[in-house]
Amino acid sequence: MNSRILIVEDESALAQMLSMHFEDEGHEVFHASCLREARELVPLHQPDLILMDQGLPDGKGYDLLKELQEHNTPATMVMMTAEHDLELAIAAIKAGAFDFVHKPIKTDELNHTVNRALEHQKLARQVEVLSSVSNEALTEPRLLGKSQAMLDVSKEIALVAGSNARVLITGESGTGKELVARAIHHHSQCPGPFMAINCAALVDNLLESELFGHERGAFTGATDRKPGKFELAENGTLFLDEIGEMALPLQAKLLRVLQEGTFERLGGSQQLRSNARVIAATNRNLPNEIDAGNFREDLYYRLNAMQIQLPPLRERAEDIPTLVEGLLERICRSEGKPNLTTTPEAMALLKHYHWPGNIRELQNVLTQAVIRARSNFIGEQELCISKDAHYGVQSINGFTHSDNASTHSSNNANEALSTLADLEAKHIQYVLDYTGGHKGKSAKILDISRPALDRKIEKYGLTVK
């Protein structure tokens, strides 16, 4: 694969010879004849490799090396040093140079060093991508279910995995939209990574920077250049969860990438291209959001080339035994416990509960049950479903809640006379439990911002499952 190489050399004959040599090798070559030019060209062309002379008209190559290292410039650097200057060669390696080549330059030595440096660069890039892929992606959970609805979903996954079309996955929170997106990516066998981003979890400008990346100094605190998910998901899949929460200005920017395949990093002017396949998900009714002026119609049609709709768990109760079995196996393994099974009474309870938080809620209930269990069986008493929740809300955002108790009708005088702060803490904890610890969803229900929710969680010492 050809790379971008920057040669920082003031001797024009040598610079020309090196440029021709690397161009012949199929690389893209840029040339700077002094430090000032190099400082301009690095952010502009983002070279993979910088081949740098020491003595330049406006300073030392070694100083630029240190400067670029301090700013975490991702390029690999090779110094060109005079044969006798071993001290400098050692100092350069200590300061982060990959290697050095002695002048006068011998082609064999140069090729050997540059090829190793480029290989190193490629590996460093792969590590960067892998470290941004969550652990969950590496231990991919399997999609479980035997109902006709899930068989239909499996067929649709197989169908869309074979194409490169964009997919919109719809369904209530916790129905497995991200898992389906991962399954599409897995079966599509595209060589790049799967990158996920939750559009509800970040404030607008942070989301923009996560998606498109930013240049150093693009905003306060942007001390380094950072690639965005569109770059990191090269040849792979970018999963945009909760797309319905994206602000309109950002929707316009997203539309441009989907239409033209190009974007710029925040604070940058260089046009970058993205070939990442976009899969989006939402638990909102996007046509209604379009009518309400909250979502761009053109973006909806761009995202919705294919649609997969996930049914809520309560509409496929026949999947519950399979899910319970599979999830218990996974949870017991991760908790280091022997395989547990449910009693028939516990299974009946699980089958009849209406699961407003869908499979995420089922998973949370089973995890708690596994932790509580003192035998090889999980009974009704281990199942902490809201039947016995003490803080009651009849309906949250249209979901009906089965709990009949209410704080204000409580017989417990202390509870009825609790402080506003106590009530606030309890209510936030209740909403966090209700959403299965989903902070974006909780903040929405509570009608507060995500940072405000974080502050309150810390203030009251609340638990996020």
Ligand SMILES: Nc1ncnc2c1ncn2[C@@H]1O[C@H](COP(=O)(O)OP(=O)(O)OP(=O)(O)O)[C@@H](O)[C@H]1O
């Ligand atoms: N069919 C399934 N089989 C096994 N596990 C599942 C299934 N569906 C969902 N899960 C598990 O339930 C949890 C929630 O799933 P996921 O995050 O994919 O839901 P979601 O619809 O994307 O939720 P949200 O809208 O809140 O982001 C995950 O841990 C996932 O592994």
